[in-house]
Amino acid sequence: MKRAFVLGAAVLLALIVMAVQPTSSVLHVHLDVDSGIEDYGTVKVHYSVGASPHAYELVISIMPVDELDGLPDIIIVDVDGRPGRPPAVTGLYDHLITDMKLRGLMPNVTIADLERLDLKAVSKSVMVIGEAVDMDDDAAAEMMSWVSGGGRLVCIGPGSLPFRQELEGGEWTGREDFLRVKYRELDYSADAVEASVYAKALSLQTSAPLYALEKGSLDDLGAVTIGHIHHGVDGDLVTSAMLPLGDGRLVLFGGPITQPFTTSGDAAISWDILQLVTSGGLWSTGEPEFTILPMSVDARDGDFTTSISGDMVVMAYTPRSYVPAYGRTVATTS
Amino acid sequence: MTERSALTWARDFLCPAGLAKALILGLAVRLAIAPWTSYPYDVYPFYSASVDMLAGMGMYGHAVFSYPPGFGFVMYPFMLLLSLFVDPSLFGSLQPEILEMGAISDLVNPFITAPAFNLALKLPIIIGDVLTASILFLMVREWKGDGAARSAYILWFLNPLAIWIGSVMGQFDMLAVLCTLVAVHLFIHQRYALAGLALGAGVLLKIYPAYLGIFFLLYLLVAAGVAWRDRLSSAARLVAGALVSALPAVPLLLTTPEMIDFIFRRASNDSLGGINPWFPASFIGSLTSPSGVSPGAENFFQTPMFLMLVGVALVIIASVAMARSDRPPRESIIAGSLLVLVIALMFRSVTNPQHLLWALPFMLLFSFIDKRMRTPMFMLTASGLLFSLTLRTFAVFLYPLAAYTPLVSVEQLNSIVTAYFSAGPFMPAVLLALSSLLGVVAMVKAIIMITSLPSGWFRKRLWGARE
Numbered sequence: 001m002k003r004a005f006v007l008g009a010a011v012l013l014a015l016i017v018m019a020v021q022p023t024s025s026v027l028h029v030h031l032d033v034d035s036g037i038e039d040y041g042t043v044k045v046h047y048s049v050g051a052s053p054h055a056y057e058l059v060i061s062i063m064p065v066d067e068l069d070g071l072p073d074i075i076i077v078d079v080d081g082r083p084g085r086p087p088a089v090t091g092l093y094d095h096l097i098t099d100m101k102l103r104g105l106m107p108n109v110t111i112a113d114l115e116r117l118d119l120k121a122v123s124k125s126v127m128v129i130g131e132a133v134d135m136d137d138d139a140a141a142e143m144m145s146w147v148s149g150g151g152r153l154v155c156i157g158p159g160s161l162p163f164r165q166e167l168e169g170g171e172w173t174g175r176e177d178f179l180r181v182k183y184r185e186l187d188y189s190a191d192a193v194e195a196s197v198y199a200k201a202l203s204l205q206t207s208a209p210l211y212a213l214e215k216g217s218l219d220d221l222g223a224v225t226i227g228h229i230h231h232g233v234d235g236d237l238v239t240s241a242m243l244p245l246g247d248g249r250l251v252l253f254g255g256p257i258t259q260p261f262t263t264s265g266d267a268a269i270s271w272d273i274l275q276l277v278t279s280g281g282l283w284s285t286g287e288p289e290f291t292i293l294p295m296s297v298d299a300r301d302g303d304f305t306t307s308i309s310g311d312m313v314v315m316a317y318t319p320r321s322y323v324p325a326y327g328r329t330v331a332t333t334s
Numbered sequence: 335m336t337e338r339s340a341l342t343w344a345r346d347f348l349c350p351a352g353l354a355k356a357l358i359l360g361l362a363v364r365l366a367i368a369p370w371t372s373y374p375y376d377v378y379p380f381y382s383a384s385v386d387m388l389a390g391m392g393m394y395g396h397a398v399f400s401y402p403p404g405f406g407f408v409m410y411p412f413m414l415l416l417s418l419f420v421d422p423s424l425f426g427s428l429q430p431e432i433l434e435m436g437a438i439s440d441l442v443n444p445f446i447t448a449p450a451f452n453l454a455l456k457l458p459i460i461i462g463d464v465l466t467a468s469i470l471f472l473m474v475r476e477w478k479g480d481g482a483a484r485s486a487y488i489l490w491f492l493n494p495l496a497i498w499i500g501s502v503m504g505q506f507d508m509l510a511v512l513c514t515l516v517a518v519h520l521f522i523h524q525r526y527a528l529a530g531l532a533l534g535a536g537v538l539l540k541i542y543p544a545y546l547g548i549f550f551l552l553y554l555l556v557a558a559g560v561a562w563r564d565r566l567s568s569a570a571r572l573v574a575g576a577l578v579s580a581l582p583a584v585p586l587l588l589t590t591p592e593m594i595d596f597i598f599r600r601a602s603n604d605s606l607g608g609i610n611p612w613f614p615a616s617f618i619g620s621l622t623s624p625s626g627v628s629p630g631a632e633n634f635f636q637t638p639m640f641l642m643l644v645g646v647a648l649v650i651i652a653s654v655a656m657a658r659s660d661r662p663p664r665e666s667i668i669a670g671s672l673l674v675l676v677i678a679l680m681f682r683s684v685t686n687p688q689h690l691l692w693a694l695p696f697m698l699l700f701s702f703i704d705k706r707m708r709t710p711m712f713m714l715t716a717s718g719l720l721f722s723l724t725l726r727t728f729a730v731f732l733y734p735l736a737a738y739t740p741l742v743s744v745e746q747l748n749s750i751v752t753a754y755f756s757a758g759p760f761m762p763a764v765l766l767a768l769s770s771l772l773g774v775v776a777m778v779k780a781i782i783m784i785t786s787l788p789s790g791w792f793r794k795r796l797w798g799a800r801e
Contacts, residue, residue: 001340016407017582019414022392022589053389054422083634090599097592098397190430208433259440262378263433267398321396322385322422
């Protein structure tokens with residue numbers, strides 16, 4: 001009896017251990033793009049996806065872009081110079097790595113110390129600054145010219161943008177060519193939130209940072225809202241925005257990285273960054289088009305048309321973690 | 335053992351004679367509150383690990399679950415069973431209204447898990463509660479008799495903090511506690527390989543039983559009056575048992591090697607506080623930085639790693655001292671285990687209410703050596719409960735009730751939390767500090783009672799030679 005019990009327990013444990021092993025990374029979505037044959041100026045996207053264990057919703061986004069290179073390296077900059085890596089940095093790193101692996105991508109995500117960063121060696125990378133940074137004007141100007149030369153810089157939270165002017169006593173101070181960006185404490189109201197087209201197309205999750213960006217100051221700079229817009233009597237606030245700067249792009253998130261991590265923390269922001277990278281959002285030349293497809297457990301395929309032309313990135317994904325589905329293709333149409 | 339006698343033994347173990355009413359009462363309370371309560375901040379990693387495992391991505395799929403894999407193994411069958419009746423898409427839902435609390439909502443995740451999920455998550459913990467009470471009964475009965483064993487069972491199974499942590503918060507520390515108690519029971523009976531196995535199983539759930547491993551190992555190695563060959567043989571059996579228990583983790587280490595990073599790096603915290611002597615740091619932090627964003631340590635001596643190393647050094651010293659004490663072996667092992675676990679609690683960067691469970695059953699056991707230990711035990715229980723309730727009020731635990739029943743609304747619960755913080759962070763911070771202080775006093779009191787420091791030390795130094 002005792003032996004049978006021990007044997008049964010061991011077998012049960014072995015079965016459980018086998019069952020919880022990661023067996024698949026993702027439900028692959030096959031995507032094909034055809035230039036419209038019947039309708040001039042349209043593009044037909046064909047998708048097909050296998051059966052899944054659960055019902056879910058599939059989102060397909062089509063992003064017009066100005067570059068069709070492969071996925072870039074991502075560098076997370078550790079700016080604080082203190083012993084060890086801060087949780088903001090390691091949190092972003094861990095989530096980016098795992099989210100990329102789940103999509104079957106080979107992640108090339110690294111953490112680099114600010115003082116050892118060689119900007120010339122990382123010209124084609126996406127750089128992420130997740131904390132407030134204190135940089136001298138010359139170094140900040142160098143980073144600004146790196147972005148203008150085609151770099152992609154993501155800055156999270158107040159103080160994270162190196163080349164910024166400061167508002168002191170109602171007056172802007174700092175170098176004239178630096179950017180005037182204002183953050184304000186967000187008084188969240190579920191009824192006053194509006195998702196931008198980017199946020200809907202990419203299911204961006206960062207929706208409630210402690211400090212969000214003032215939309216007015218971003219509009220002056222010609223920035224595009226990519227996150228959520230919070231309407232308020234003191235003016236609208238946005239959770240994230242993208243700003244063309246020369247040949248590059250600057251993405252500003254509200255912040256700082258804090259809890260809850262599903263709406264304001266590392267999990268949400270790393271998801272958003274990865275969505276912007278894989279969808280082509282960081283190279284977009286206009287707003288994306290998208291469709292949301294409710295999926296049953298059965299395999300499914302179908303078509304839909306879009307009016308986007310030129311270079312584009314088509315991405316299929318699911319915002320629900322219980323059915324990981326992903327597909328991506330790039331296309332050029334005339 | 336015949337089939338009949340095995341069943342009789344199992345029945346007597348799970349429901350000892352004369353304790354049926356306590357068992358039913360304890361179970362009824364737990365099962366009644368489990369579905370409708372949760373701590374939304376802590377429960378999300380369990381939700382994420384569950385749906386990731388069901389989707390074939392493994393428990394570390396989205397890098398949210400940052401515990402050792404043991405609890406993943408435990409909860410998987412329950413979640414698999416649940417998924418046969420409830421689609422994982424219905425395991426929880428986002429309640430954005432919770433974010434309207436602004437900065438106060440930092441410790442409340444707006445994702446609220448469904449009652450069925452909460453029950454499936456907490457069922458193994460409740461089973462662990464029953465088994466813990468039973469093993470305490472067994473340990474005390476063979477030592478102090480039936481009457482004492484019954485009081486131990488009741489004091490543990492109806493302990494409000496034990497009920498709160500498992501059945502309200504949904505934290506699984508109770509399962510690691512069960513492993514440590516089994517390990518101590520087996521160690522007392524000199525079944526070292528099995529003790530190592532139980533301890534290793536505990537480490538698969540939470541890291542902290544490793545502190546007991548240090549104590550056990552040193553106890554065996556420095557024990558007086560035992561041949562070196564026997565000492566080494568006992569220690570080797572302990573280590574071998576612990577290594578065998580690590581086997582279930584090996585396949586995951588191969589498929590998800592980054593789990594080591596998640597457990598040791600992401601689980602570490604660069605802030606200090608909770609129910610330990612470093613709570614003034616969090617008290618000052620909560621007044622100066624409502625966002626809770628830690629500025630980080632200036633140097634190594636301010637890091638949690640340094641604090642942990644000091645704790646390990648003290649555990650080694652305490653282990654040697656307890657191994658060489660002139661107490662009877664059973665008392666020495668119980669006292670040593672309690673001392674080591676209290677040191678582990680004090681020298682953590684953050685000590686949360688669920689961590690107090692690590693030491694509480696050993697305090698209960700020690701109270702059968704010295705009944706005065708009941709006072710710090712009750713103080714620690716009160717400290718854990720008060721800390722939980724003063725952190726963000728009782729309302730945050732009722733969000734499942736609000737999200738899935740019409741009995742109360744999310745806005746009503748929000749208003750309770752907001753009212754609590756309406757006069758600023760000072761009063762909540764003071765209440766939190768007081769509950770921490772209560773816990774720290776209880777821990778210090780426990781250490782003084784175990785070690786008889788400082789009076790015992792002075793007595794020995796000043797008058798020991800004449801005695």
